Amino acid sequence: MNRIQDMGFLILFSFFSLLYCKPDYGFVLAFLLCLCFCSIGYVTESSRGHLAAGLILISFSLFLPRLCIFFPAVFYIFFMDHLYIPVSAGSILCCYHIISADKNRMLFLMWIFLLTALSFCLQRRTEISENLEQNLMKLRDDSTEKNLLLAEKNRMLVEKQNSEIYAATLKERNRIAREIHDNVGHLLSRSILLTGAAKTVNKEPALDSVLENLDQSLNQAMTSIRTSVHDLHDDSINLKEAVTGLASEFQFCPITLDYDMGYEVPKEIKYCFISIIKESLSNISRHSSATEGHITLREHPALYQLCVEDNGKTSDPSNKMNVHVSSDSRSRGIGLSNIKDRVESLKGTLQITADNGFRLFITIPKEQE
Known part of the structure; x- marks a missing residue:
């Protein structure tokens, strides 16, 4: 847009030459030719094309001397392509036409040279402005x-930090559960045994109720400790690490894992998914000719999703509930039946397809608070 304005200013200033000459058909034709050349020069980016068209226009001024009035606008196109030799040739030709005139030669010559200098200055200013604008855009894009x-x-980094914090938390829970089981649990077991022995050898009726209450209290404490230890141990299971370990240790065929689950996954879901994945991998190795498999675990706003699939073929693809299981009639479908029972116990859905390989698709809804 700046170049259009510059060429428009130069053409407009060239009209001041009407103070020294009369407007005629030659002047109008020269204006139209200059306007066409400037338009072509702005639209196209070929330096050779600009040079050829400009030389033709300058040569045509031999037959139409009024063209030299609009040479500053033509020179602007040459300055854009750094073609200074055609500018020199055009300037010499322009001087020849002006000197050949009868009147106002020096004043008109000074006016043309002033416009040529203005053309060079405008082009340099616009070029510098465009370079600065391009550099600014590049800097902005890079930024x-x-x-x-x-x-x-x-x-x-935040995701990795959260994952490390979550893994450390699970390890600490597991350590606490182990410490409680090894230390407090053993002490309580010893106390219960000693209390039982004391009840056996006791011969004082007054101590019977005391020893009985002590025995009940110790047993209640042991039950509470066992429940707490089991809860801590169940919560300390890292689903991602467990599934990653199952996939990496599977030797029958390569297994890829796509894991997109949050950290707060209920322990029932963890155990369900781990058991299903174990059963599915076992079926692949025993009853499939698969060369690759894929496991997907994904958490959605309202449900948990598990998908286990492979590219293996089965001998009985029409019976989808019996795919990848033993041919023994007594055990046929037991693995998938167990999977179905686990999913239904969590109010989930199970879909099994065997069109192009085997695919196990499970969704379990989240509990509504």
């Missing part, structure tokens, strides 16, 4: 890209 990369790295 935006770096900010996006930095935000992505920060997100990954």
Whole structure:
């Protein structure tokens, strides 16, 4: 847009030459030719095309001397492509036409040279402005890209930090459960045994109720400790690490894992998914000709999703509930039946397809609070 304005100003200033000459058909034709050349020069980006068209226009001024009035606008196109030799040739030709005139030669010559200098200055100013604008846009794009990369790295660091905190929390829970079981549990077991022995050898009727209450209290404490230890141990299971270990240890065929689950997964869901994945991998190794498999675990706002699939073929693809199980009639379908029972106990749904390989698709809804 700045270049259009510059060429428009130069053409407008060239009209001041009407103070020294009369407007005629030659002047109008020269204006139209200059306007066409400037339009073509702005639209196209070929330096050779600009040079060829400009030389033709300058040569045509031999037959139409009024063209030299609009040479500053033509020179602007040459300055854009840094074609200074055609500018020199055009300036010499312009001087020849002006000197050949009868009147106002020096004043008109000074006016043309002033417009030529103005054309050069305008072109340099616009070129510098465009370069600065391009550099600014490049700097802005680079800054935006770096900010996006930095935000992505920060997100990954936060996610990694949360994952490490979650893993450390689970390990600490497991350690606490082990410490309670090994220390407090053993002490309570010893106390219960000693209390039982005291009840056996006791011969004082007054101590019977005391020893009985002590025995009941110790047994209640042991029950509470066992419940707490089991809860801590169940909560300390890391679903991602467990599934990753199952996939990496599977030797029958390569297994890829797509894990997208949150940290607060109920222990019932964890045990259900781990058991189903174990059963599915066992079926793949025993009853499938698969060369690759894929496990997907994903958490949605309202449900948990598990998908186990492979590219293996089965001998009885029409019976979908019996795919990948033993041919023994007594055990046929027991694995998938167990999977179905586990899913239904959590109010989930199970879909099994065997069209192009085997696919086990499970969804379990989240509990509504």
